[in-house]
Amino acid sequence: MxxxxxxxxxxxxxxxxxxxxxxxxxxxxxxxxxxxxxxxxxxxxxxxxxxxxxxxxxxxxxxxxxxxxxxxxxxxxxxxxxxxxxxxxxxxxxxxxxxxxxxxxxxxxxxxxxxxxxxxxxxxxxxxxxxxxxxxxLFFLIYKNRAKNKLALNQNLKIVAITASYGKTSIKNFLYHVLKNRFKTYKTPRSVNTIAGLVLDVNKDLPSDTQIYIAEAGARVKGDIKTIANFLEPQIAIIGSVGEQHIEYFKSLENIKNTKKELLLSSKLQKAFVHNSASATLNEKIEEFPNNLHIVKSDLSGLWFDMELNGQIEHFYAPILGSFNAINLAAVVLTANYLGMSVLEINEAFTTLPQVEHRLQKIEANGKIIIDDSFNGNLEGMLEAVNICSSYIGRKVIITPGLVESTDSANILLAKQIDKVFDFVIITGSLNANILKANIDEEKVFVLKDKTMLETTLARTTRNGDLILFANDAPNFI
Structure with a gap:
């Protein structure tokens, strides 16, 4: 015993x-x-x-x-x-x-x-x-010092650091696709955006002959991005759209803005493109965008938009879903042009832009149209996904946990738009189930408590010709 x-x-x-x-x-x-x-x-x-x-x-x-x-x-x-x-x-x-x-x-x-x-x-x-x-x-200090030395050894390296409340991964992927046609370019994998992840990436995977290193900078508390800026010392900074994402950690929108603007503290900063939602103080290094941005068309075929560049209105097309991506692509245009690429080169690269996985990714399978937007967790992006689906003629199904790390009012707004567009709503998890159910016709709603049953539920409730939107996703610990 x-x-x-x-x-x-x-x-x-x-x-x-x-x-x-x-x-x-x-x-x-x-x-x-x-x-x-x-x-x-x-x-x-x-x-x-x-x-x-x-x-x-x-x-x-x-x-x-x-x-x-x-x-x-x-x-x-x-x-x-x-x-x-x-x-x-x-x-x-x-x-x-x-x-x-x-x-x-x-x-x-x-x-x-x-x-x-x-x-x-x-x-x-x-x-x-x-x-x-x-x-x-102790290990981190050793690895960080090693990574810092590796960056310093490549004297021709330019670092582009990107932060935003949402859209930074899309900007990174779009920019990489455009720049790789001209430069030896490397981007951080997946959604690596913490100081620990960046240190590991530089030490382990960054090629020594890289000309352009594109890195994300994420934050949960004040000072996180400042730490990344001090480590990477990017010459080019991009601050995309800023909103109330992760409001529960930062407590106020002003705190979020100030944290994102820590990226501008880089000691080697040469140029920064900052979205107007960040409310940055402008100077010869810091440029606000977008200028005279006009979305011509956005549907299930792609995105057409115009924007001002070097005092002229230029026209662009990309086979990417979502009108909000015009803002992300505008940042790409400005950065690529600053690095010496012409409008023609940028447009040529845009025409072959691959869809970003799990971000308004269109897939056709088994007679159904699937819009995979499972990595999109902000209100603006989710509303745009709902809006795009509204143009589809046929039965529409949405699978969503609602907005995570956001406000009740945002989830109510989202639920009301979902109710207008979709014929069947599958709510995953219990986090926002009550709020969503209260603002969607109860006859449309099915609450899926066990995500392992999702495939079985879809097989039982969907049919050929349906459009299925995966809007946001949350692991079952949330």
Whole structure:
């Protein structure tokens, strides 16, 4: 029985550590966000607090029965159902290894003293977290210094840093497609936009002969973008549309604007193109955009727009969905032109622009038209997606969790527009379910609580000829 108790304690602590590091990975390793900003706080009670409390309340062997039969089984099933499971990065492996080592040491020291074991057992998680964070900070400083030196060695390198409340990934991808025809260009992969991600990208993947490095800069708190600006020291900065995205972290729109404008603090800044929503102070280096932007046409075939460039009105077309993308493309035009590309070269590149995955990406499959806008989580973009779909003649279906990290009023506005356009509405998750249901005809609405059933639900509720819009997506921890 003693051996069973020891094994139980080891597996229990490692399970709690696994739960903790999973949540930390979701929330960029910010413990405060895991504790105070978690969207499914009930999970903390079920998978972290309850087993600790019951460990002291239920005597052996009844606790072991509870742990292995009830808790561990439910914990494994919970992990399997997650659509964003723990990624075993080097950081995660180091944390788990440190935790396991401390558990063994602690149990060995307290082998003949069960009271010592029981009292100090759960402190091992805290100690492991402190040691792990200290080690990661040390590694980060080493990696950051190495990355800084690598950037300095390439004297011909120009860095373009992009930030915005929304649209920065689209700007990055569009700009890369245009510039790669003229320059040796590299862009950050996926949505890498934190200082840690950028340091890793520079060290691991940035080719040494790159001429143009295009990087995103994201933020959750004041100072995040300033840190990135000090690290990259971009010569060119782009600040796209600024709005109330992540308002719960910044508390006010003014705080969001000021944080985005930290990108202008780069010591090597030569030129910045700043959207008028950022309210920047203009000078010879900082230019506001767009100038005389006119959207000629936007439908399921693409986007036509005019804009002023060098005192003249120029015409552009791109096979990209969404009128809001005219703003993103305007930033691309200005940057490419500043780097020496002509309007003709830019237009030629635009005609072959690939659709951005999961951002108003049009797909035709099995007799249905699918508009994948699952990576778009801002109000303006989602309303535009709804508007584009409104021109489709046929049955229209939308799958959405609503707006995440936004206001109730924004979700109400979105719901009312959805109600006008769509024939069937599938609401994923419980975060905004009540708000959306209250503002959409209840006969159209189906609430999908388990996202693993989405494919089955679509097969049952959609048919040939339907247009299906995936509007935003949220992992099931939200």
């Amino acid at each position: 003693e051996y069973l108790s020891i094994v139980t304690k080891i597996v229990l602590v490692m399970s709690l550590g696994w739960y903790l590091i999973t949540n930390l990975q979701w929330y960029n390793y910010k413990l405060g966000r895991v504790i105070f900003k978690h969207h499914k706080w009930q999970w903390h009670i079920t998978f972290f607090l309850s087993p600790i409390v019951l460990f002291y309340l239920i005597p052996s062997p009844y606790f072991e029965i509870y742990f292995f039969v009830i808790y561990l089984v439910s914990f494994i099933l919970w992990n399997k159902k997650l659509d964003r499971q723990l990624v075993l990065t080097s950081r995660v492996k180091r944390f788990l290894a440190i935790l396991l080592l401390i558990v063994f040491v602690q149990i060995s020291v307290c082998l003949d003293d069960s009271f010592c074991t029981d009292v100090s057992l759960f402190f091992t998680i805290l100690v492991a977290l402190i040691l792990s964070n200290s080690l990661e900070k």
